[in-house]
Amino acid sequence: MAAPRPRNISVTEASRPILPRHAKLRFDETRQRWVILAPERVLAPDDIAVEVLQLCDGARRVNDMVDVLAVKYAADRMAIMTDVIAMLQDLADKGFLVEAREASA
């Protein structure tokens, strides 16, 4: 029997997070808002979380995502980095983000 392995990633600037197969980010036409669909759950991320999650394509690193957001909002890069990592870590802890698989950069 293998030792239990923690499933959750630790989000850093170099992480390339992506939604796992069982979590789907969708626009809910009926309620006119974005939702994350997951086993037995429906989450309603706020606008900022949606914007960040849409950047989580498994190719971008957190670093790249922060670049995009810093330009768009003309805001301090370090502040955005702190907020984005905290938000992504929270989602990762709940099982809604994983690390993209392939090893290449």
Place this chain on the structure above:
Amino acid sequence: MSPTLTDATPLPAVATDGLSILESPKSAAETFGIPLAVLAELTHRCPLQCPYCSNPIELERASSELTTEEWKKVLSELAEIGVLQIHFSGGEPTARKDIVELVQHANDVGLYTNLITSAVLLSRDKLKALADAGLCHVQISFQGNEPAAADRVAGLKDSHRKKLEIARWTRELDLPLTVNAVMHRQNLHQLPDIIQMAVDLDADRLEVANVQYYGWALKNRAALMPTLEQIEETSRLVETAQERLKGILAIDYVVPDYYALRPKKCMGGWGRQFFNISPSGKILPCHAAETITGLDFLSVRSNHSIAWIWQNSDAFNRYRGTGWMPEPCQSCEFKEVDFGGCRCQAFALTGDAGNTDPACTLSPLHERIFKTAEAEASGGSDRFIYRNFAGGTPEAGSGDAS
């Protein structure tokens, strides 16, 4: 079939969850928003005969089941009116030959798909086909972790070994897995091993679901009811395991409401956030609702749309909100917390679905029913009545020999 799905809130409501935001009390007071998730009981056929099955005693025959085209139409309609998730259940949903086609269609119309299965009819190829059709999540029921004891509960030889095999394939195919362990007096001692089994199977989630007593389980209550000591020990074990396995295995826990002080908020309240569709297409506020006589449940085969049935049918409106409540519910400060508990249980135990659920300590019948349960837990026969289309078959030999 998972008792948990219906007995616990179908979607846990924590701060960031959709429920609290998407189904705000304000919108619910005016019109009842379409549920986020719907349970589709595709068939009542099942190779297992579990004595606690949540299906009604009067099972619907194969000949009355909706056709593939009817189910597809239903799935499209659900997606159109705003349902986001579909739980395919039964009976055993994979007993339907069109299960892959239905999962594919649900996926095509944008529904998040969950398969609630006993697993024993699945093969690796079938599971692969389901994954390719877009299946998002698999929930497999387990009857315990000791093969012989588990097979006895299921009433099917070799079922436990098959379940383990299929659970492993599920993870190999990278499908998320929930282990649903239905717990009762005769298997609660296995809980530590069941938790380890879920970890070893690399499950994402474990539901420790104590049997809820209506339908078949009520028929078998004397054989299933745990003792108060067992429940206290279980709660302690679950709490410890939840802490120890943080980040490895999420554990949901459903207590048997006979031993709770307050009744469960059954279905999140009658007609508030959930409905299920029976094999023949009846729209029900809960899968046990047909045990209540005197309610007329409309079908998708009627002239009405699903949304109309949800909003306007008499069966859904009968116990909606708080206006129908008698005392002690009417003046109770918890009336919008638990909505009076479970209507089916009130009907089964008091003969009137409009009474306070006797699971509540404030019910005048609570004391008597609790005492009965206690007596059954310590002195009841272990012999099962197996679930089948013939109205049940007593276990052969003496089940008390164990």
